[in-house]
Amino acid sequence: MQFPALPEIPHPLQFKSVTFTALKPGPKLIVLGAVHGNEVSGSKAILKVIGEFERGELLLSTGQVTLVPITNPLAYNRRQRNGDRNLNRNLTPTNTPVDFEDHVANWLCPLLAQHDVLLDIHSFQKGEVPFALFGPENNRGTLQPFVHARAERELARCLGVTRFVDGWLETYAKGVENRVAYLKANQLPDAGLNTDPRYGMGTTECMRSSGGYAVTLECGQHEAPTGPAVAYDAIDRTLRHLGLVEGAPVELVQQWQRxxxxxxxxxxxxxxxxxxxxxxxxxxxxxxxxxxxxxxxxxxxxxxxxxxxxxxxxxxxxxxxxxxxxxxxxxxx
Incomplete structure:
Protein backbone atom coordinates (compact mmCIF):
# COMPACT_ATOMS: atom_id res chain seq x y z
CA MET A 1 0.00 0.00 0.00
CA GLN A 2 1.42 3.36 -1.06
CA PHE A 3 1.13 6.49 1.08
CA PRO A 4 1.78 10.15 0.21
CA ALA A 5 5.04 11.73 1.29
CA LEU A 6 4.80 13.73 4.48
CA PRO A 7 4.73 17.47 3.81
CA GLU A 8 7.24 20.08 4.87
CA ILE A 9 5.78 22.85 7.03
CA PRO A 10 7.88 26.00 6.61
CA HIS A 11 5.56 28.01 8.87
CA PRO A 12 4.31 25.74 11.67
CA LEU A 13 2.44 28.46 13.56
CA GLN A 14 -0.87 27.83 11.81
CA PHE A 15 -3.39 25.00 11.70
CA LYS A 16 -5.03 23.03 8.90
CA SER A 17 -8.03 20.73 8.70
CA VAL A 18 -9.90 19.36 5.68
CA THR A 19 -13.67 18.79 5.88
CA PHE A 20 -15.96 16.87 3.54
CA THR A 21 -19.73 17.16 3.97
CA ALA A 22 -22.37 14.94 2.38
CA LEU A 23 -25.74 16.00 1.05
CA LYS A 24 -27.51 13.84 3.61
CA PRO A 25 -27.20 14.42 7.38
CA GLY A 26 -25.35 11.92 9.52
CA PRO A 27 -22.65 11.58 12.16
CA LYS A 28 -19.84 14.10 12.26
CA LEU A 29 -16.44 12.39 12.54
CA ILE A 30 -13.06 13.98 13.16
CA VAL A 31 -9.78 12.08 12.68
CA LEU A 32 -6.51 13.40 14.16
CA GLY A 33 -2.92 12.60 13.31
CA ALA A 34 0.36 13.82 14.82
CA VAL A 35 -1.04 15.03 18.12
CA HIS A 36 2.49 14.07 19.06
CA GLY A 37 4.85 15.29 16.36
CA ASN A 38 6.90 12.11 15.98
CA GLU A 39 3.83 9.88 15.62
CA VAL A 40 3.10 10.15 11.90
CA SER A 41 1.56 6.82 10.85
CA GLY A 42 -1.85 8.44 11.24
CA SER A 43 -0.69 11.48 9.26
CA LYS A 44 0.27 9.30 6.29
CA ALA A 45 -3.05 7.45 6.39
CA ILE A 46 -5.09 10.65 6.71
CA LEU A 47 -3.30 12.23 3.74
CA LYS A 48 -4.11 9.14 1.68
CA VAL A 49 -7.79 9.36 2.64
CA ILE A 50 -7.90 13.09 1.78
CA GLY A 51 -6.49 12.29 -1.65
CA GLU A 52 -9.08 9.56 -2.22
CA PHE A 53 -11.93 11.93 -1.37
CA GLU A 54 -10.48 14.66 -3.59
CA ARG A 55 -10.05 12.26 -6.55
CA GLY A 56 -13.57 10.87 -6.12
CA GLU A 57 -12.34 7.41 -5.13
CA LEU A 58 -14.23 7.88 -1.85
CA LEU A 59 -17.63 9.53 -1.63
CA LEU A 60 -19.21 10.68 1.59
CA SER A 61 -22.81 9.48 1.47
CA THR A 62 -23.99 10.90 4.81
CA GLY A 63 -22.70 13.19 7.53
CA GLN A 64 -19.36 14.94 7.73
CA VAL A 65 -15.72 14.02 8.19
CA THR A 66 -12.93 16.37 9.21
CA LEU A 67 -9.37 15.17 8.66
CA VAL A 68 -6.42 16.72 10.49
CA PRO A 69 -3.17 15.12 9.31
CA ILE A 70 -0.91 17.25 11.52
CA THR A 71 -2.52 18.41 14.75
CA ASN A 72 0.64 19.78 16.41
CA PRO A 73 2.68 21.40 13.61
CA LEU A 74 5.40 22.72 15.91
CA ALA A 75 6.17 19.30 17.37
CA TYR A 76 5.91 17.79 13.87
CA ASN A 77 8.37 20.33 12.48
CA ARG A 78 10.80 19.52 15.29
CA ARG A 79 10.30 15.77 14.67
CA GLN A 80 9.68 15.22 18.36
CA ARG A 81 6.82 14.29 20.67
CA ASN A 82 6.10 17.77 22.01
CA GLY A 83 6.38 21.37 20.89
CA ASP A 84 6.59 23.27 24.18
CA ARG A 85 4.76 20.57 26.18
CA ASN A 86 2.58 17.47 25.76
CA LEU A 87 -0.52 18.47 23.79
CA ASN A 88 -2.38 15.42 25.11
CA ARG A 89 -2.32 16.81 28.64
CA ASN A 90 -4.30 19.81 29.95
CA LEU A 91 -6.11 20.13 26.62
CA THR A 92 -8.48 22.95 27.42
CA PRO A 93 -9.01 26.46 25.98
CA THR A 94 -7.45 29.37 27.79
CA ASN A 95 -7.66 33.15 27.56
CA THR A 96 -4.02 33.41 28.57
CA PRO A 97 -2.04 31.06 26.32
CA VAL A 98 1.52 30.56 27.51
CA ASP A 99 2.96 27.86 25.26
CA PHE A 100 2.30 26.69 21.72
CA GLU A 101 0.10 23.81 22.87
CA ASP A 102 -2.21 26.34 24.56
CA HIS A 103 -2.76 27.90 21.12
CA VAL A 104 -3.42 24.44 19.65
CA ALA A 105 -6.02 23.85 22.37
CA ASN A 106 -7.75 27.15 21.60
CA TRP A 107 -8.15 25.98 17.99
CA LEU A 108 -8.67 22.26 18.51
CA CYS A 109 -11.15 22.12 21.39
CA PRO A 110 -13.87 24.16 19.59
CA LEU A 111 -13.24 22.06 16.48
CA LEU A 112 -13.77 18.84 18.44
CA ALA A 113 -16.97 20.26 19.91
CA GLN A 114 -18.41 20.62 16.39
CA HIS A 115 -18.23 16.83 15.93
CA ASP A 116 -19.85 13.73 17.38
CA VAL A 117 -17.05 11.17 17.14
CA LEU A 118 -13.25 11.32 17.37
CA LEU A 119 -10.66 8.83 16.12
CA ASP A 120 -7.24 9.94 17.40
CA ILE A 121 -4.34 8.03 15.83
CA HIS A 122 -1.06 7.57 17.72
CA SER A 123 1.92 5.22 17.91
CA PHE A 124 4.13 4.15 20.80
CA GLN A 125 7.78 4.04 21.80
CA LYS A 126 8.24 0.39 22.76
CA GLY A 127 6.09 -2.56 21.76
CA GLU A 128 4.63 -4.25 18.70
CA VAL A 129 0.90 -5.05 18.84
CA PRO A 130 -1.53 -2.21 17.95
CA PHE A 131 -4.28 -1.47 20.45
CA ALA A 132 -7.09 0.96 21.17
CA LEU A 133 -8.03 2.93 24.27
CA PHE A 134 -11.59 3.69 25.26
CA GLY A 135 -13.07 5.61 28.16
CA PRO A 136 -15.27 5.01 31.20
CA GLU A 137 -18.53 3.23 31.74
CA ASN A 138 -21.60 5.46 31.66
CA ASN A 139 -21.59 7.52 34.84
CA ARG A 140 -22.67 10.80 36.43
CA GLY A 141 -19.47 11.38 38.37
CA THR A 142 -17.45 14.56 38.52
CA LEU A 143 -14.22 13.31 36.92
CA GLN A 144 -15.55 12.19 33.53
CA PRO A 145 -19.35 11.91 33.28
CA PHE A 146 -20.33 9.94 30.18
CA VAL A 147 -23.36 8.48 28.37
CA HIS A 148 -21.94 6.91 25.18
CA ALA A 149 -20.01 3.91 26.50
CA ARG A 150 -21.69 1.36 24.23
CA ALA A 151 -21.17 3.37 21.05
CA GLU A 152 -17.57 4.13 22.02
CA ARG A 153 -16.70 0.49 22.65
CA GLU A 154 -18.36 -0.61 19.44
CA LEU A 155 -16.20 1.95 17.64
CA ALA A 156 -13.09 0.49 19.29
CA ARG A 157 -14.15 -3.02 18.28
CA CYS A 158 -14.56 -1.97 14.63
CA LEU A 159 -10.96 -0.79 14.20
CA GLY A 160 -9.38 -4.15 13.43
CA VAL A 161 -7.40 -4.53 16.67
CA THR A 162 -7.96 -7.07 19.44
CA ARG A 163 -6.31 -5.43 22.43
CA PHE A 164 -8.06 -2.68 24.38
CA VAL A 165 -7.01 -0.49 27.30
CA ASP A 166 -9.17 1.59 29.62
CA GLY A 167 -8.89 3.32 33.00
CA TRP A 168 -6.64 6.16 31.85
CA LEU A 169 -8.10 9.27 33.49
CA GLU A 170 -9.10 7.58 36.76
CA THR A 171 -5.60 6.17 37.16
CA TYR A 172 -4.00 9.46 36.24
CA ALA A 173 -6.07 11.22 38.92
CA LYS A 174 -4.92 8.68 41.52
CA GLY A 175 -1.36 9.27 40.35
CA VAL A 176 -1.76 13.00 40.94
CA GLU A 177 -2.84 12.30 44.53
CA ASN A 178 0.30 10.20 45.04
CA ARG A 179 2.44 12.88 43.38
CA VAL A 180 1.09 15.60 45.66
CA ALA A 181 1.63 13.41 48.73
CA TYR A 182 5.23 12.69 47.70
CA LEU A 183 6.01 16.38 47.19
CA LYS A 184 4.46 17.28 50.56
CA ALA A 185 6.23 14.48 52.43
CA ASN A 186 9.59 15.52 50.99
CA GLN A 187 8.92 19.26 51.35
CA LEU A 188 9.35 19.79 47.62
CA PRO A 189 7.72 22.61 45.63
CA ASP A 190 4.43 22.08 43.81
CA ALA A 191 5.06 20.75 40.29
CA GLY A 192 2.45 23.04 38.67
CA LEU A 193 0.34 21.36 35.99
CA ASN A 194 1.63 17.92 36.94
CA THR A 195 -0.26 18.14 40.23
CA ASP A 196 -3.58 19.11 38.61
CA PRO A 197 -5.90 16.16 37.79
CA ARG A 198 -7.12 18.15 34.78
CA TYR A 199 -3.63 17.75 33.32
CA GLY A 200 -4.77 14.25 32.39
CA MET A 201 -7.27 15.78 29.95
CA GLY A 202 -6.35 14.98 26.35
CA THR A 203 -8.13 14.80 23.03
CA THR A 204 -10.54 12.01 23.95
CA GLU A 205 -11.41 13.53 27.31
CA CYS A 206 -12.03 16.89 25.60
CA MET A 207 -14.32 15.19 23.09
CA ARG A 208 -16.29 13.42 25.80
CA SER A 209 -16.66 16.65 27.77
CA SER A 210 -18.25 18.19 24.65
CA GLY A 211 -20.91 15.48 24.55
CA GLY A 212 -19.33 13.16 21.98
CA TYR A 213 -17.34 9.96 22.19
CA ALA A 214 -13.79 9.07 21.21
CA VAL A 215 -11.27 6.28 20.76
CA THR A 216 -7.48 6.44 20.57
CA LEU A 217 -5.77 4.01 18.21
CA GLU A 218 -2.14 3.16 18.95
CA CYS A 219 -1.18 1.69 15.58
CA GLY A 220 2.26 0.29 16.44
CA GLN A 221 5.79 1.35 17.23
CA HIS A 222 6.70 4.80 15.87
CA GLU A 223 8.86 3.52 13.01
CA ALA A 224 6.97 0.29 12.26
CA PRO A 225 6.40 0.04 8.48
CA THR A 226 2.96 -1.47 9.11
CA GLY A 227 1.72 1.52 11.13
CA PRO A 228 0.25 3.60 8.26
CA ALA A 229 -1.66 0.58 6.92
CA VAL A 230 -3.10 -0.13 10.38
CA ALA A 231 -4.18 3.52 10.62
CA TYR A 232 -5.66 3.56 7.12
CA ASP A 233 -7.62 0.35 7.73
CA ALA A 234 -9.00 1.83 10.96
CA ILE A 235 -10.15 5.01 9.19
CA ASP A 236 -11.81 2.95 6.44
CA ARG A 237 -13.55 0.76 9.00
CA THR A 238 -14.70 3.79 11.01
CA LEU A 239 -16.18 5.49 7.94
CA ARG A 240 -18.13 2.34 7.08
CA HIS A 241 -19.08 1.59 10.70
CA LEU A 242 -20.65 5.04 11.08
CA GLY A 243 -22.38 4.80 7.69
CA LEU A 244 -20.48 7.79 6.30
CA VAL A 245 -19.43 5.89 3.17
CA GLU A 246 -20.98 2.93 1.43
CA GLY A 247 -19.28 -0.43 1.73
CA ALA A 248 -19.37 -3.84 3.32
CA PRO A 249 -20.61 -3.90 6.92
CA VAL A 250 -17.83 -3.90 9.50
CA GLU A 251 -17.69 -6.94 11.74
CA LEU A 252 -16.89 -6.11 15.35
CA VAL A 253 -14.16 -8.24 16.92
CA GLN A 254 -15.57 -10.91 19.19
CA GLN A 255 -12.40 -12.03 21.00
CA TRP A 256 -10.07 -9.57 22.66
CA GLN A 257 -7.73 -8.77 25.50
CA ARG A 258 -8.96 -5.97 27.73
Whole structure:
Protein backbone atom coordinates (compact mmCIF):
# COMPACT_ATOMS: atom_id res chain seq x y z
CA MET A 1 0.00 0.00 0.00
CA GLN A 2 1.42 3.36 -1.06
CA PHE A 3 1.13 6.49 1.08
CA PRO A 4 1.78 10.15 0.21
CA ALA A 5 5.04 11.73 1.29
CA LEU A 6 4.80 13.73 4.48
CA PRO A 7 4.73 17.47 3.81
CA GLU A 8 7.24 20.08 4.87
CA ILE A 9 5.78 22.85 7.03
CA PRO A 10 7.88 26.00 6.61
CA HIS A 11 5.56 28.01 8.87
CA PRO A 12 4.31 25.74 11.67
CA LEU A 13 2.44 28.46 13.56
CA GLN A 14 -0.87 27.83 11.81
CA PHE A 15 -3.39 25.00 11.70
CA LYS A 16 -5.03 23.03 8.90
CA SER A 17 -8.03 20.73 8.70
CA VAL A 18 -9.90 19.36 5.68
CA THR A 19 -13.67 18.79 5.88
CA PHE A 20 -15.96 16.87 3.54
CA THR A 21 -19.73 17.16 3.97
CA ALA A 22 -22.37 14.94 2.38
CA LEU A 23 -25.74 16.00 1.05
CA LYS A 24 -27.51 13.84 3.61
CA PRO A 25 -27.20 14.42 7.38
CA GLY A 26 -25.35 11.92 9.52
CA PRO A 27 -22.65 11.58 12.16
CA LYS A 28 -19.84 14.10 12.26
CA LEU A 29 -16.44 12.39 12.54
CA ILE A 30 -13.06 13.98 13.16
CA VAL A 31 -9.78 12.08 12.68
CA LEU A 32 -6.51 13.40 14.16
CA GLY A 33 -2.92 12.60 13.31
CA ALA A 34 0.36 13.82 14.82
CA VAL A 35 -1.04 15.03 18.12
CA HIS A 36 2.49 14.07 19.06
CA GLY A 37 4.85 15.29 16.36
CA ASN A 38 6.90 12.11 15.98
CA GLU A 39 3.83 9.88 15.62
CA VAL A 40 3.10 10.15 11.90
CA SER A 41 1.56 6.82 10.85
CA GLY A 42 -1.85 8.44 11.24
CA SER A 43 -0.69 11.48 9.26
CA LYS A 44 0.27 9.30 6.29
CA ALA A 45 -3.05 7.45 6.39
CA ILE A 46 -5.09 10.65 6.71
CA LEU A 47 -3.30 12.23 3.74
CA LYS A 48 -4.11 9.14 1.68
CA VAL A 49 -7.79 9.36 2.64
CA ILE A 50 -7.90 13.09 1.78
CA GLY A 51 -6.49 12.29 -1.65
CA GLU A 52 -9.08 9.56 -2.22
CA PHE A 53 -11.93 11.93 -1.37
CA GLU A 54 -10.48 14.66 -3.59
CA ARG A 55 -10.05 12.26 -6.55
CA GLY A 56 -13.57 10.87 -6.12
CA GLU A 57 -12.34 7.41 -5.13
CA LEU A 58 -14.23 7.88 -1.85
CA LEU A 59 -17.63 9.53 -1.63
CA LEU A 60 -19.21 10.68 1.59
CA SER A 61 -22.81 9.48 1.47
CA THR A 62 -23.99 10.90 4.81
CA GLY A 63 -22.70 13.19 7.53
CA GLN A 64 -19.36 14.94 7.73
CA VAL A 65 -15.72 14.02 8.19
CA THR A 66 -12.93 16.37 9.21
CA LEU A 67 -9.37 15.17 8.66
CA VAL A 68 -6.42 16.72 10.49
CA PRO A 69 -3.17 15.12 9.31
CA ILE A 70 -0.91 17.25 11.52
CA THR A 71 -2.52 18.41 14.75
CA ASN A 72 0.64 19.78 16.41
CA PRO A 73 2.68 21.40 13.61
CA LEU A 74 5.40 22.72 15.91
CA ALA A 75 6.17 19.30 17.37
CA TYR A 76 5.91 17.79 13.87
CA ASN A 77 8.37 20.33 12.48
CA ARG A 78 10.80 19.52 15.29
CA ARG A 79 10.30 15.77 14.67
CA GLN A 80 9.68 15.22 18.36
CA ARG A 81 6.82 14.29 20.67
CA ASN A 82 6.10 17.77 22.01
CA GLY A 83 6.38 21.37 20.89
CA ASP A 84 6.59 23.27 24.18
CA ARG A 85 4.76 20.57 26.18
CA ASN A 86 2.58 17.47 25.76
CA LEU A 87 -0.52 18.47 23.79
CA ASN A 88 -2.38 15.42 25.11
CA ARG A 89 -2.32 16.81 28.64
CA ASN A 90 -4.30 19.81 29.95
CA LEU A 91 -6.11 20.13 26.62
CA THR A 92 -8.48 22.95 27.42
CA PRO A 93 -9.01 26.46 25.98
CA THR A 94 -7.45 29.37 27.79
CA ASN A 95 -7.66 33.15 27.56
CA THR A 96 -4.02 33.41 28.57
CA PRO A 97 -2.04 31.06 26.32
CA VAL A 98 1.52 30.56 27.51
CA ASP A 99 2.96 27.86 25.26
CA PHE A 100 2.30 26.69 21.72
CA GLU A 101 0.10 23.81 22.87
CA ASP A 102 -2.21 26.34 24.56
CA HIS A 103 -2.76 27.90 21.12
CA VAL A 104 -3.42 24.44 19.65
CA ALA A 105 -6.02 23.85 22.37
CA ASN A 106 -7.75 27.15 21.60
CA TRP A 107 -8.15 25.98 17.99
CA LEU A 108 -8.67 22.26 18.51
CA CYS A 109 -11.15 22.12 21.39
CA PRO A 110 -13.87 24.16 19.59
CA LEU A 111 -13.24 22.06 16.48
CA LEU A 112 -13.77 18.84 18.44
CA ALA A 113 -16.97 20.26 19.91
CA GLN A 114 -18.41 20.62 16.39
CA HIS A 115 -18.23 16.83 15.93
CA ASP A 116 -19.85 13.73 17.38
CA VAL A 117 -17.05 11.17 17.14
CA LEU A 118 -13.25 11.32 17.37
CA LEU A 119 -10.66 8.83 16.12
CA ASP A 120 -7.24 9.94 17.40
CA ILE A 121 -4.34 8.03 15.83
CA HIS A 122 -1.06 7.57 17.72
CA SER A 123 1.92 5.22 17.91
CA PHE A 124 4.13 4.15 20.80
CA GLN A 125 7.78 4.04 21.80
CA LYS A 126 8.24 0.39 22.76
CA GLY A 127 6.09 -2.56 21.76
CA GLU A 128 4.63 -4.25 18.70
CA VAL A 129 0.90 -5.05 18.84
CA PRO A 130 -1.53 -2.21 17.95
CA PHE A 131 -4.28 -1.47 20.45
CA ALA A 132 -7.09 0.96 21.17
CA LEU A 133 -8.03 2.93 24.27
CA PHE A 134 -11.59 3.69 25.26
CA GLY A 135 -13.07 5.61 28.16
CA PRO A 136 -15.27 5.01 31.20
CA GLU A 137 -18.53 3.23 31.74
CA ASN A 138 -21.60 5.46 31.66
CA ASN A 139 -21.59 7.52 34.84
CA ARG A 140 -22.67 10.80 36.43
CA GLY A 141 -19.47 11.38 38.37
CA THR A 142 -17.45 14.56 38.52
CA LEU A 143 -14.22 13.31 36.92
CA GLN A 144 -15.55 12.19 33.53
CA PRO A 145 -19.35 11.91 33.28
CA PHE A 146 -20.33 9.94 30.18
CA VAL A 147 -23.36 8.48 28.37
CA HIS A 148 -21.94 6.91 25.18
CA ALA A 149 -20.01 3.91 26.50
CA ARG A 150 -21.69 1.36 24.23
CA ALA A 151 -21.17 3.37 21.05
CA GLU A 152 -17.57 4.13 22.02
CA ARG A 153 -16.70 0.49 22.65
CA GLU A 154 -18.36 -0.61 19.44
CA LEU A 155 -16.20 1.95 17.64
CA ALA A 156 -13.09 0.49 19.29
CA ARG A 157 -14.15 -3.02 18.28
CA CYS A 158 -14.56 -1.97 14.63
CA LEU A 159 -10.96 -0.79 14.20
CA GLY A 160 -9.38 -4.15 13.43
CA VAL A 161 -7.40 -4.53 16.67
CA THR A 162 -7.96 -7.07 19.44
CA ARG A 163 -6.31 -5.43 22.43
CA PHE A 164 -8.06 -2.68 24.38
CA VAL A 165 -7.01 -0.49 27.30
CA ASP A 166 -9.17 1.59 29.62
CA GLY A 167 -8.89 3.32 33.00
CA TRP A 168 -6.64 6.16 31.85
CA LEU A 169 -8.10 9.27 33.49
CA GLU A 170 -9.10 7.58 36.76
CA THR A 171 -5.60 6.17 37.16
CA TYR A 172 -4.00 9.46 36.24
CA ALA A 173 -6.07 11.22 38.92
CA LYS A 174 -4.92 8.68 41.52
CA GLY A 175 -1.36 9.27 40.35
CA VAL A 176 -1.76 13.00 40.94
CA GLU A 177 -2.84 12.30 44.53
CA ASN A 178 0.30 10.20 45.04
CA ARG A 179 2.44 12.88 43.38
CA VAL A 180 1.09 15.60 45.66
CA ALA A 181 1.63 13.41 48.73
CA TYR A 182 5.23 12.69 47.70
CA LEU A 183 6.01 16.38 47.19
CA LYS A 184 4.46 17.28 50.56
CA ALA A 185 6.23 14.48 52.43
CA ASN A 186 9.59 15.52 50.99
CA GLN A 187 8.92 19.26 51.35
CA LEU A 188 9.35 19.79 47.62
CA PRO A 189 7.72 22.61 45.63
CA ASP A 190 4.43 22.08 43.81
CA ALA A 191 5.06 20.75 40.29
CA GLY A 192 2.45 23.04 38.67
CA LEU A 193 0.34 21.36 35.99
CA ASN A 194 1.63 17.92 36.94
CA THR A 195 -0.26 18.14 40.23
CA ASP A 196 -3.58 19.11 38.61
CA PRO A 197 -5.90 16.16 37.79
CA ARG A 198 -7.12 18.15 34.78
CA TYR A 199 -3.63 17.75 33.32
CA GLY A 200 -4.77 14.25 32.39
CA MET A 201 -7.27 15.78 29.95
CA GLY A 202 -6.35 14.98 26.35
CA THR A 203 -8.13 14.80 23.03
CA THR A 204 -10.54 12.01 23.95
CA GLU A 205 -11.41 13.53 27.31
CA CYS A 206 -12.03 16.89 25.60
CA MET A 207 -14.32 15.19 23.09
CA ARG A 208 -16.29 13.42 25.80
CA SER A 209 -16.66 16.65 27.77
CA SER A 210 -18.25 18.19 24.65
CA GLY A 211 -20.91 15.48 24.55
CA GLY A 212 -19.33 13.16 21.98
CA TYR A 213 -17.34 9.96 22.19
CA ALA A 214 -13.79 9.07 21.21
CA VAL A 215 -11.27 6.28 20.76
CA THR A 216 -7.48 6.44 20.57
CA LEU A 217 -5.77 4.01 18.21
CA GLU A 218 -2.14 3.16 18.95
CA CYS A 219 -1.18 1.69 15.58
CA GLY A 220 2.26 0.29 16.44
CA GLN A 221 5.79 1.35 17.23
CA HIS A 222 6.70 4.80 15.87
CA GLU A 223 8.86 3.52 13.01
CA ALA A 224 6.97 0.29 12.26
CA PRO A 225 6.40 0.04 8.48
CA THR A 226 2.96 -1.47 9.11
CA GLY A 227 1.72 1.52 11.13
CA PRO A 228 0.25 3.60 8.26
CA ALA A 229 -1.66 0.58 6.92
CA VAL A 230 -3.10 -0.13 10.38
CA ALA A 231 -4.18 3.52 10.62
CA TYR A 232 -5.66 3.56 7.12
CA ASP A 233 -7.62 0.35 7.73
CA ALA A 234 -9.00 1.83 10.96
CA ILE A 235 -10.15 5.01 9.19
CA ASP A 236 -11.81 2.95 6.44
CA ARG A 237 -13.55 0.76 9.00
CA THR A 238 -14.70 3.79 11.01
CA LEU A 239 -16.18 5.49 7.94
CA ARG A 240 -18.13 2.34 7.08
CA HIS A 241 -19.08 1.59 10.70
CA LEU A 242 -20.65 5.04 11.08
CA GLY A 243 -22.38 4.80 7.69
CA LEU A 244 -20.48 7.79 6.30
CA VAL A 245 -19.43 5.89 3.17
CA GLU A 246 -20.98 2.93 1.43
CA GLY A 247 -19.28 -0.43 1.73
CA ALA A 248 -19.37 -3.84 3.32
CA PRO A 249 -20.61 -3.90 6.92
CA VAL A 250 -17.83 -3.90 9.50
CA GLU A 251 -17.69 -6.94 11.74
CA LEU A 252 -16.89 -6.11 15.35
CA VAL A 253 -14.16 -8.24 16.92
CA GLN A 254 -15.57 -10.91 19.19
CA GLN A 255 -12.40 -12.03 21.00
CA TRP A 256 -10.07 -9.57 22.66
CA GLN A 257 -7.73 -8.77 25.50
CA ARG A 258 -8.96 -5.97 27.73
CA UNK A 259 -6.49 -4.38 30.12
CA UNK A 260 -7.40 -1.77 32.72
CA UNK A 261 -4.83 0.71 33.98
CA UNK A 262 -4.78 0.68 37.77
CA UNK A 263 -1.54 2.38 38.86
CA UNK A 264 0.96 4.90 37.57
CA UNK A 265 4.51 5.24 38.86
CA UNK A 266 6.33 8.56 38.44
CA UNK A 267 9.96 9.33 38.00
CA UNK A 268 11.27 11.16 41.06
CA UNK A 269 14.56 12.11 39.42
CA UNK A 270 15.41 12.51 35.74
CA UNK A 271 18.14 9.90 36.30
CA UNK A 272 15.85 7.11 37.51
CA UNK A 273 16.47 4.13 35.22
CA UNK A 274 14.70 0.97 34.15
CA UNK A 275 16.53 -2.27 34.87
CA UNK A 276 15.78 -3.44 31.31
CA UNK A 277 14.26 -2.15 28.09
CA UNK A 278 10.58 -2.64 28.94
CA UNK A 279 7.92 -2.62 26.23
CA UNK A 280 4.21 -1.96 26.62
CA UNK A 281 2.31 -5.12 27.64
CA UNK A 282 5.33 -6.97 28.97
CA UNK A 283 3.96 -9.19 31.74
CA UNK A 284 5.19 -8.42 35.25
CA UNK A 285 4.94 -10.27 38.56
CA UNK A 286 4.42 -8.73 41.99
CA UNK A 287 7.81 -7.89 43.47
CA UNK A 288 9.66 -8.07 40.14
CA UNK A 289 12.38 -5.45 39.74
CA UNK A 290 11.31 -2.72 37.32
CA UNK A 291 13.92 -0.02 37.84
CA UNK A 292 16.30 1.78 40.15
CA UNK A 293 15.86 5.28 41.54
CA UNK A 294 18.84 7.59 41.21
CA UNK A 295 19.33 7.32 44.96
CA UNK A 296 19.57 3.52 44.72
CA UNK A 297 16.01 2.61 45.77
CA UNK A 298 14.58 -0.39 43.94
CA UNK A 299 11.24 0.02 42.19
CA UNK A 300 9.35 -3.27 42.07
CA UNK A 301 6.06 -4.28 40.51
CA UNK A 302 3.22 -3.54 42.96
CA UNK A 303 1.12 -6.45 41.65
CA UNK A 304 0.84 -9.05 38.94
CA UNK A 305 -0.11 -7.47 35.65
CA UNK A 306 1.35 -5.74 32.63
CA UNK A 307 3.60 -2.73 32.18
CA UNK A 308 2.12 -0.08 29.87
CA UNK A 309 3.61 3.09 28.40
CA UNK A 310 7.11 2.72 29.90
CA UNK A 311 8.88 6.01 29.20
CA UNK A 312 12.60 6.08 29.82
CA UNK A 313 12.79 9.73 28.68
CA UNK A 314 10.17 11.13 31.07
CA UNK A 315 11.19 13.82 33.53
CA UNK A 316 10.97 13.96 37.31
CA UNK A 317 7.35 14.34 38.43
CA UNK A 318 6.02 12.76 35.23
CA UNK A 319 4.64 9.29 34.49
CA UNK A 320 7.41 6.68 34.27
CA UNK A 321 5.19 3.66 33.62
CA UNK A 322 1.67 2.35 34.15
CA UNK A 323 0.51 -0.99 35.53
CA UNK A 324 -2.53 -2.71 34.02
CA UNK A 325 -4.52 -5.79 34.97
CA UNK A 326 -6.33 -8.20 32.66
CA UNK A 327 -10.09 -7.56 32.62
CA UNK A 328 -10.87 -9.58 29.50
CA UNK A 329 -13.53 -11.54 31.34
CA UNK A 330 -15.55 -8.33 31.75
CA UNK A 331 -15.81 -7.90 27.99
CA UNK A 332 -15.92 -4.63 26.04
CA UNK A 333 -19.68 -4.23 25.55
Missing amino acids: LTLVEVIDKQDDRDEFCRAWSSFDEIRKGELIGIRHGGQEVRAPRDGFIVFPNSTSKAGQEWFYVAIDQSALGCA
